[in-house]
Structures are given as structure tokens and as C-alpha cells.
Amino acid sequence: MQEFNGKTAFITGGASGIGFGIAKTFARQGMNIVIGDVQDDRLKHAEGLLKEITNNIFSVNVDVTDREALHAVSDKIKSVFGPLNVLCNNAGRTGGGKVLDTPEDRWRHVEEVNFWGPINGIKVFLPDMLESGQSGHIVNTSSFSGIHGHGNQSAYGASKFALVGLSEFLRNDLAGTPISVSVLCPHVVDTPVIGALKERVNPKVREMIEAMAVSADVVGQQVLSAIENDEFYIFCDGTDTRKMLEERCETMLAAMERQFPRGSEDE
Numbered sequence: 001m002q003e004f005n006g007k008t009a010f011i012t013g014g015a016s017g018i019g020f021g022i023a024k025t026f027a028r029q030g031m032n033i034v035i036g037d038v039q040d041d042r043l044k045h046a047e048g049l050l051k052e053i054t055n056n057i058f059s060v061n062v063d064v065t066d067r068e069a070l071h072a073v074s075d076k077i078k079s080v081f082g083p084l085n086v087l088c089n090n091a092g093r094t095g096g097g098k099v100l101d102t103p104e105d106r107w108r109h110v111e112e113v114n115f116w117g118p119i120n121g122i123k124v125f126l127p128d129m130l131e132s133g134q135s136g137h138i139v140n141t142s143s144f145s146g147i148h149g150h151g152n153q154s155a156y157g158a159s160k161f162a163l164v165g166l167s168e169f170l171r172n173d174l175a176g177t178p179i180s181v182s183v184l185c186p187h188v189v190d191t192p193v194i195g196a197l198k199e200r201v202n203p204k205v206r207e208m209i210e211a212m213a214v215s216a217d218v219v220g221q222q223v224l225s226a227i228e229n230d231e232f233y234i235f236c237d238g239t240d241t242r243k244m245l246e247e248r249c250e251t252m253l254a255a256m257e258r259q260f261p262r263g264s265e266d267e
């Protein structure tokens with residue numbers, strides 16, 4: 001997708017952090033912006049700030065786990081701005097802990113928001129995006145925890161791995177259509193979630209987090225450029241994450257090599 005001016009974007013979890021960073025970037029491109037979130041105070045505040053950039057914006061209180069409510073948002077967007085061009089399935093919640101220590105209800109709620117939320121978004125908005133015949137893009141916010149299993153983030157990490165897989169299959173499904181797909185895999189972004197985490201850790205870890213964190217505005221720019229260049233993976237930094245990615249790929253390739261050594265096929 002190359003043209004942004006006058007096009008329409010819907011960003012879930014758009015009232016805060018990464019979603020808000022994306023909304024600001026899109027607004028500066030002349031896009032019509034719709035932000036959805038479950039927190040009214042955040043929505044009002046974000047809408048006010050976005051109105052300093054554009055008048056073509058509205059906000060909705062919508063929970064991504066509620067597919068019917070998303071249908072109502074879709075109808076409203078169509079009546080106000082016309083066809084949707086960019087869908088950012090960005091809303092997410094944390095929920096870590098070791099597998100056995102994570103309560104059943106937390107497992108289910110984390111998967112409901114982080115995995116089923118994007119499925120709901122896709123099911124509700126994609127048919128009309130295809131029907132419109134216009135160029136479009138879907139950006140699913142996963143995490144670097146959806147690429148590399150580090151720490152004890154069972155429910156959260158599993159939901160984000162699933163979202164990377166969903167995004168890959170969806171991109172395959174949509175090959176040959178004017179709609180494409182990217183998956184956003186940030187490691188540490190300076191948002192309220194990370195702010196709350198910093199309060200809970202010791203000063204040394206806090207310092208480490210601060211050194212790693214990138215800003216939500218930078219992530220907004222990275223998302224815009226990935227849509228423009230049709231990049232599938234959107235990584236937000238290459239310092240700490242490159243080593244982890246190499247380690248994961250090397251572990252897989254080493255297993256493949258042990259089990260099926262190169263050249264063994266010819267023997």
C-alpha cells in the first residue's frame with residue numbers, strides 16, 4: 001500500500017502506548033483514524049491529542065473479544081469514512097508466569113484478547129476490505145515473545161506465537177489480493193505496560209529495561225514503513241533481539257542437521 005492520504009485506519013488498543021503511536025503516525029499522513037479501546041479516560045485523552053493533528057478521527061469504546069460490538073464499529077466506520085484500508089489488531093494484555101503456575105482463567109482470558117481479538121478483527125473487517133477492491137493492510141501486534149520463548153511468559157508468549165502463525169497463514173491466504181499482512185514483534189517499547197513493569201523490578205533490571213526500550217512513536221514509523229514496503233515481520237530493534245533470533249534459528253538448524261545431515265539424502 002503506497003497511498004495513505006485520505007485512507008482509513010482502525011487501531012484496537014489505540015488509546016495508549018504502541019496503538020496510540022501508530023495512530024499519530026497515520027494521522028500525520030492524512031489518514032482518517034478510528035481508535036478502539038476499553039478505557040474511556042484513555043480514549044478521551046488520546047482523541048483530544050489526535051484532534052491536534054486531524055479532525056478526521058473518532059474513538060469507540062469496544063472490547064476486541066466482542067465480535068458483535070466490532071460489527072457495530074465496522075458499520076460506523078463505513079458510514080463516516082467509507083471503506084476501511086488499514087486494520088491494526090493491536091490490543092493486548094499481559095499474563096505471564098510458568099505454565100503450571102498460571103491459573104486456568106488467566107490462560108483463557110489472555111488467549112481471548114491476544115489471539116481471538118485479532119481473529120475477531122479479521123473476521124469482521126476483512127470481507128469488506130476485500131469487497132472494496134482497494135489496497136489495504138492488516139497489522140497484527142504480536143511480540144518478540146512470539147518469536148523467541150524467553151523468561152516465564154507462558155500464556156502471553158503462547159498467544160503471541162499463535163498470532164505470528166495466524167499472520168503467516170493469513171498472508172498466504174491473501175496473496176494475489178490487494179490486501180497484505182504484517183506482524184509487529186516489538187521487544188521492549190516504552191508504554192504504560194513497561195512503566196508498570198519497571199515499578200516491580202530492582203534498579204539494575206529497571207536500568208536494563210530503560211536501555212532496551214524504544215518509543216511508541218518510533219514503532220509507529222516502523223509500522224508505516226513496513227506497510228509501504230510490504231514487509232511481513234516488523235522488528236523494532238536489532239540490538240538485543242538479533243542474538244536471540246540467531247540462537248533460535250541455529251538451534252532448529254542444528255537439530256535438522258543432526259537428524260538429517262546434509263548430503264544424507266543422496267546416500
Ligand SMILES: NC(=O)c1ccc[n+]([C@@H]2O[C@H](COP(=O)([O-])OP(=O)(O)OC[C@H]3O[C@@H](n4cnc5c(N)ncnc54)[C@H](O)[C@@H]3O)[C@@H](O)[C@H]2O)c1
Nearest residue numbers: 013016017018037038063064090091092143186188189191
Ligand atoms: N510495550 C511493549 O514493550 C510491548 C512489547 C511487545 C508487544 N507488545 C504488545 O503491544 C500491544 C500494545 O501494548 P502497549 O505496550 O502499547 O500497552 P498499553 O497498555 O499502553 O496499550 C494497550 C491498550 O489496549 C487496551 N486493551 C486491552 N484489552 C483490550 C480489549 N480487550 N479490547 C480493546 N482494547 C483493549 C488497553 O486498554 C490499552 O489502552 C499489545 O498487544 C502488547 O502485547 C508490547
